[in-house]
Amino acid sequence: MQKTIQFLSDNRWFFLPYAAFLLLGAILLGQWPTGHWVLQMAENRNAVTDLFFRYATKLGEAIPFFLALLWFLFKGEHKKALSTTGLALVIVSSSYGLKALFAQPRPLRFFHDATPPIELPPVPGTDLYSGFTSFPSGHTMAAFGLFALLAFFAQKKKTGLLFFALAMLTAISRIYLGQHFLKDVYAGSIAGSLLAILIYALHRRFPRKGSASLIALLLTTVPTQTQAQSDSSRIDTLILLPEFVLTESPVNSASISGEDRFRQNARPDSLLRLSAPAQDVGNLLNQFARFKLQRYAPGTLATASLRGAGSNHLLVIWNGLPLKNAMNGTADFSLYPMPLLGDIQLLSGGGSADDGQGAIGGIVLLRDGASPENKKQGLRLKSKSLIGSFGALEQGLSLHYRKAGRSGGLRAYLAKAENDFPWQIGEDSGRQTNNAFSMKGISAWQQFYSSTAGRFSGHVWWQSAFRQIPPSRTENNIHATQADQHLRWVFDWQKQVPRWTLGFKAGQNAETLVYQSDLLPPGPDTTRMSMLELRLARKQNEQQLFYIAFRQMWEQAWSDNIAGGGYALRNTQSLQTALRQQFQNGISLGASANLQRTDQQIQPPTLTAYAAKESEHWKTHLRLSQNFNLPTFNDLYWSGSYASGNPDLKPELARALEWMLEIRGEGWRIWQATSTTVTQNLILWQNDLNGWSPRNLRKVKSPGINIGFEYSKKAWRLRSETDYHNPVVKQSENPEDPALGHRLLFYPAWKTTSLLAWQPKNFKAILSHSFTGKRFTTSDNGLWQEPFHLFDLSLAYTLKFKHLSIQSNFQILNLLNTQYEYLPYRPMPGREWRVGVVVWSL
CATH class of the missing domain: 1.20.144 (Vanadium-containing Chloroperoxidase; domain 1)
Structure with missing residues (x-):
């Protein structure tokens, strides 16, 4: 005193x-x-x-x-x-x-x-x-x-x-x-x-x-x-500050059947994480040409497509729990911040049996936890800050510990941005308004292992976000907002006995969305998906795998827009099985099936079959798959003065054929993945005398190819990937459909991404480029969005001390100040700057 x-x-x-x-x-x-x-x-x-x-x-x-x-x-x-x-x-x-x-x-x-x-x-x-x-x-x-x-x-x-x-x-x-x-x-x-x-x-x-x-x-x-x-x-910059990196290595595969190994997959490495334009999963994966991102503005709704499929055909799975929203069916990648996640993986093509329905175009796997290769014991910390001139600011904290038989971690995250950037499209110019964004969240995981009781793991992820919905260049509504809250958890138990593995999983994903505008009063939409799973797998001499699982899912929704009382329930049971045989000559054969019953109705089965051959310098696989996508609750039960759902809709059904070949040598590899996907009963909302309503109208065929190469020698690394997929309407219930014979709206057939990196002893210089091709904005393909090129430059220097390393980095995004739009009348930012520091313990 x-x-x-x-x-x-x-x-x-x-x-x-x-x-x-x-x-x-x-x-x-x-x-x-x-x-x-x-x-x-x-x-x-x-x-x-x-x-x-x-x-x-x-x-x-x-x-x-x-x-x-x-x-x-x-x-x-x-x-x-x-x-x-x-x-x-x-x-x-x-x-x-x-x-x-x-x-x-x-x-x-x-x-x-x-x-x-x-x-x-x-x-x-x-x-x-x-x-x-x-x-x-x-x-x-x-x-x-x-x-x-x-x-x-x-x-x-x-x-x-x-x-x-x-x-x-x-x-x-x-x-x-x-x-x-x-x-x-x-x-x-x-x-x-x-x-x-x-x-x-x-x-x-x-x-x-x-x-x-x-x-x-x-x-x-x-x-x-x-x-x-x-x-x-009004300094138009964006600045990245200290990040204490824990791990970037992959964790165990989420595919119990092991089929991930025989699909075209991509996992962002440290260079891609360093050059990512923003700290959400959408911007990170957009550095792959096969990932076609669509965004209204920074911080707003961000959806993506793979292989010509729709944005509702890309399934996101977090620690084995599907995150598909039963109301709208789409994944918003701006709401998946990297600081709350561990490993991130992108799988192209139709899902396997253990993925379930909805994976027509591909899957994004999100996982918690540390790398199994990271055996260092004790407690380590991670801290992160990001600020910028568009009002951008991020704060993150992560704790991770590992002891004999147990490990765990905690991640906390806060972010905000005003996103009031200047823009110019042709002779039209201005500054983005009503585009503020804020988010806070926390994720935690624990894992315990006992030789007698087995392995227990638990994961939880809570997140809250508030976003202003920006007007387009032709709108005047400046008071549209959206608030999102998410609570997700997963519990998993696995016990191994000789040749057999018994497992149990339970999880839930609860989401609440509140949209409000000058025209619409606030009305919460709440969805909840609960899952129980029992599984049994048998391995014999690491050459043969048999897997069977039973899954029970309940999807619930509460909304004023649901007909019949504002509540909807979907009750699903599925039986999953897979068989894989690997031979000594490097050949693998496998098949999987998912038989699903939803609301007492048998659904089309999910089927896959593949043959693969792998040697020291090359590998190839041929894969056939059948997947389906259920109508959303909005499609089935929407009730409004201008639109109504259709309870008689059938599931969208897709069949795909894929052939992939990869050749590799010391410091290089090249690949190609040719695929064709045919989707029937495609759901489309149309306007008639009674207003808007959805129908199973179209059959779409999407042939395409993904080619790329990587080369590294001494301090240099070069990577380039080009993706071409052209989803064309082949049939329609409406003989006068203007889309017949034309590409689907807003989908870029061509996309190319490239990365050139120079990495001497303690220095990194990364020049990245992306090209996004023409996107049609009318069904008859008469109008389109212009193609655009984007260049980013990232520089980093690392100082090493006894117990930690410090990496300072500098980044220029949109180096040439390109004025562009993903969607019509939705401008994106011009040139941005970042400078930052990364610190990690040794």
Whole structure:
């Protein structure tokens, strides 16, 4: 207590005026309503004060931190430099966490939603933000945190009054500029001051040893981290900051039958992860030519297709649990953040028996856990931050431990972005609006092994996301939003006895979606899929495998749009079996079948058969498959004034033939995968006299080929892949269907991706390129989206220390500033920048 009193007394020149501000602020907050002082200052602006506060607000940005850091380094006071940097890191993460937690509207949105609406003009030369990131003020947190810490460090304690005045100028500027309310800067000042006191207390006990080795790492992060708080600036950059990498190696195959080995598959390596444009699975896999991504805007709905199939024909499986949404049937890849996941794998072609229905085009496997090759015992940590000029910010934390017979991990993740990038399409230009995005989530896994009880593993994944739905270039609706919540869990037990493996799995995927716009009131759509599975497998001399499993699934949905009371249930039982025989000459033969009954009706069987041959320098396989896709609840039961479902729909049925050949040598490999998929009973929504309704209208044939090569020699690596698939409507129930003989909408027949990497001892330079071909926007293929090329450049340098390695990287996305759209009237960002640091233990 005496030390606290002495500390306050020593720094009274800072704390006494600050106490007066807290008292006055409390009185003002109690006497006047929210927004009063914002409007008062807006009414009394002039050119002089506009210019003054435009620069005063920068006291809460990067430059003061950077100057303070350089001053301490110049004086050789590394301990103070490290504490200042640590304060910047803590303020960025705390500011974002609090903003995401409270999600309070900015003044612009607050006054726009008032009754009646109130116009809040911006200060000339600035833009007003309209997201839900008002409370607390990040600028005020940064200013009070930094200047309080400098006051504590100062030998002449009277300078504390000057430091308090600088912090107060920052707080007032946030209100004057219309970016924050009084309550925001009031709370921001308290949070920043408390963090400064915490850092100063740690500084008094901080060990001097080893500080210098950390300064180089922290120096690169300070200028960029604080820039994330600069809401009024418009530097079009995106910056990647520290990532403590745990593992990137694959875990055990998700296919119990082992059929994954005989399918065209792709697993992103460290180079692709480094050059990925964003931290979601969609952007990562989009670096493969076979993965055709469609996105409305950054952070919004992102769907994908493989081999000419529809976006609802790509199945996502997480630790053996299908994540197919029963309402809409599609996977939104922007909601699968890489920091919450371990291994990621892409399988092309029809699914095998143990995948179930819905995998006509392919499968994306998402898994938790660490690599089985990673045998290091003990606890390791992972931390990640990302910030950027479009309001982008990510924070991540991961813990992983391994002990004899057990292992586990925990991942936490926070992300947000304003995504208010400038765009220009032809002569049309503007800035993206109503495109804010925020997400928070946590995933955990545990695994225990006992020779007597077997192996137990458990996985859980909770996630919440809020997104504004951006208007197209021809729309004016600026208040469409969507909120998503997900809770997923899987429990798996497996026991091995001589030649036999017995297993049990239970899991559930629950999702809630709330969409709201100026035209539609909020209405939650909730889906829940529950699964139970029993399986039995037998191996004999590693040459023969027999596998059989029984699976029970319940799919439920609650929505105001479901006819007959707002509830739908689908009850499914399936019997899966597979047989594989491997011969000594490298030949493998296999077959699998999935017999499924849904709501007392027998469905078309899922069937696969393959023959494969593998030697030292080449491998090939021939594979036939039959898969089906059930109609969604929207297709069956939708009820609305303008549309209605069709309960008589039949499943979509697809048959595919694939031949793959790969030839490899020392440092190189080439491959080709030729395939043809024919899909019958394709479901399409059409408009007639009674409104919109779905029908089994079309038969689509999608022939194609995927070719590619990889070459590496010494420090160089070159990879290129080209995919051509042309899904064409061959038959239609409507003889006047304009799509007959034409390609499906929005699907690019051609896509090419290439990567050139130079990797000397501690340096990496990666130039990546992608080409996306023409996408037709009308059924008769009369109109289309123009093809586009994208180039990205990534540079990385690694420093190795005794117990850890530090990798700093720099990235330019869309190097040539290409203006492009995946979908009509939906512009995408131009050039973006990133700089970052990756740290991992050795």
